Amino acid sequence: MRIGLVGPSSLLRKTLSAVAELEDVAFVPLEYVLPREAPDLVDRNQNDLDAVFFCGSIPYCICLDSVRRSVPWSYLPLRTTGLLVALVNAREHLRGRVRMSVDTLSESEVREGLEDCSLDIDAIFTHEFDFTHVSVEEIAKFHLALVAEGKVDICLTCVEAVHRSLLGKNLPAFRVTPARQTIRSAVERLILEVRGQSNTLLLSVVGVFRPEAPFEGRRQYEEAMLKLNGSLVEYAKRRGILAIPRDSSSFQTIETMGQFLLGTSDLTDVSFLSGMSAACGFPVVAGFGVGPSLRIAEEYAAKAADVAREKGKTCYLFDGKSARPLGMSREPAMLFSHFDAEIDGLGKRMGLATPTLCRYVQGLMCFDGTFTASEFAKIVGIQPKSSRKVMNMLLEAGLVRECGVLSYAGRGRPQRLYRATEDAFRFHSRTLTGGGGDVEERSRV
Template identity: 25%
Template sequence: MNTKVLVIGPMDLVELVITIGQSYSDITMLPAPYNHEQETLDVIKKRVDEADVLLFAGTIPYQIAKNQNITKPMVFIPSTGTSLYRTLFKIITETAFNPIKAPLRISIDTLPNREVKECLEDLEIYPEKIFLNADQKAKEMVQFHYELWSNNQTQVSITCVKSVYESLKGLGVLVFRVLPTKSAIRTSLNNVLLEGKALLQSDTQIAIGILHFNNLLSSLHRPLSEYGEQRKKAVLQNLLIDFCEEAQAIFDWSERDEVRFITTRGAIERTTQKYKKAPLLDEIAMKIDIEATIGIGFGHTANEAEVSARKALTKAKVNKPSCFVVDMDETVYGPVGKDGRLKYSLRSDDPHLMNLAKKAGLSIATINKLLSFCECFGSKCITANDLANGLGLTIRSARRILNTLENTNLAVIVGEEQPIHRGRPRQLYEFQFFMESVR
């Protein structure tokens, strides 16, 4: 398998990575340079569909992308203490300063404290004063270096970020830029190869889908004639054929109200755009008067995939019509193709989550689902209606969960929300465990 790698970073580093990457026959490099780190997401958006793996030439663009809902594997080239050797050599050869003979006052960003000190000790360089900053925001880095320099607390600034380097040069600061070593780039490219192999392995996992119908041989509004039933089945048959052709699947319609199809994980992820869309469900909803649900499961064997698919189908039936996916590690994705799609695990060995579940008298799956819902919803403060809509519950079930959390001091009432239409104000609940549990 040839792994397509999108290389994201400033132009000079992208060119360096691509030059080194030419010796890797299993990697195809796709350049994606930017002028400033703020352009990271725009650059990714334009070309992400072309790549298997994203490789970032630095930690800042990686951190920016990490906070987004990007499904592709991501690798970054780290800034390490060994990268500092070349920069210190340039200071000695290009300035009147000699940090070996005369101690310097230096400010350094991004590099880990321990690695900087080890590097300086190896070179027997002992600065008069060293200021370290681990901030991941370019603006704050510029301010950090400039304030120290303008107050005469430093003589030289060292940065790992090109935009910071350019800004400080414009401000008249004596600044040097740390570039990643070739060995660090090769290490990251080796990690890219590992990600590519992992993708290949996951692509070949078995995927089983179960499509269940609630009213195949009837109508939601009236009984069907025999001809109506046959027409309905014929349309459905054609939709199944089209879907299975696209997903490279084979299907078995041995049960009257259920169709089972089998393919690979890679085919399902491509067809659903990594669980963002449910094309078969959408086609059925548009073209046939059938209420359908789909459960999809993955596994190394057909039996494992079948078990996961049944779990997914159970969840889909609760939220019908919908599609859910259960992964091999029992991570749940769904409802697929709908806004606010959740991702949570049916199990956990996290002592904190286990304690929360025990205290609240709720299952681990419910606690994980609540955490995922809060993350998607973007707020700790919700109403019973919000929870019911987000989790596909009845209002009564949502109120019962919120009351349970309130009784165990895991949620508190913080206000009321007046509905748009007439009705009683809705109580606003704030979860007390959310921020603590996701640290």
């Protein structure tokens, strides 16, 4: 068995040392300097491997969003026991009450990891970020600003590139790394999962969790979100899956279809959600999406959560074609209205969820003539930088064509002009019959 190890040099050395005694397994180091280099490494090498192991959740999430998984993947979970080691190394900088900045981990995780120690904690500043768009510079600036303002005495980071950057600026920075036993256990679990996996079981499943209750004021809402976060983190630890903040109103879990089927007893047992609601003291609504990429699965999950809230059900699983109520085998599935296989196929080739592709096509129809990427961004509600990427995708799919540039006298670079093609109009006529993303109750055929 050949397993690729993806990570920075220091963690690769530690991982190789921790698994040196495992028999009948050859480990192939795939080293990167920055996490954003991981997708290219995995894409070029995974077909020659039996599995891929990521030395951290950040490169794992980045690859989930951009690389189609063809073999089992797993990642090294961050255990808060690594905090204690980092604090021991930082003891010369600790004077009185501890003030620290921490990235990657949430404040509740940090406090939980330190609750059994005798340290007097004064302040903990944590940095939450989008796992699919990791910026080493942004994380380093977070720590640097807090030190410059005199708010913290030490910086704890889980990202090696950030650690090197902070040390280069002579900041009191210390690295949080998992213990050798944690590494070995995670790799052994991956080895057990390798056998018997199918392509369907390797699909990404994202769960979106939201509190479903009225709250009086901002403080009560924030307390509710902390309770939901704590309950979700505890659930994820028991399952061995990833749980991270999604936005200001929801959290998400990330796992494979194989893990999800095991965790729900083949989609029949969702008692964990009622247990979560009981622990929080308010109802929790959830939706799960399954797809070939993290982005598509997340969009499907958000749709499933909306359906669960509208229908007053516990939760749904949505795969772009039908939304299935979980834990209620006699309930009919909700089919994607007028599901169009051609539109769905094009969306998958472009890496877009079908509702998103339909929204983009409908956005193209808002222009009578030519338009720029910035104008398109305003119509469909995305960032201009993202719009340029979307326009390239639409160009490759033959839904738009370039037809000149728009120049402004004396300021800025020229902007490309685009026009919708006949194929775009053809697809739009099909979305008018229902391909835009609604679901309706119909019996499963």
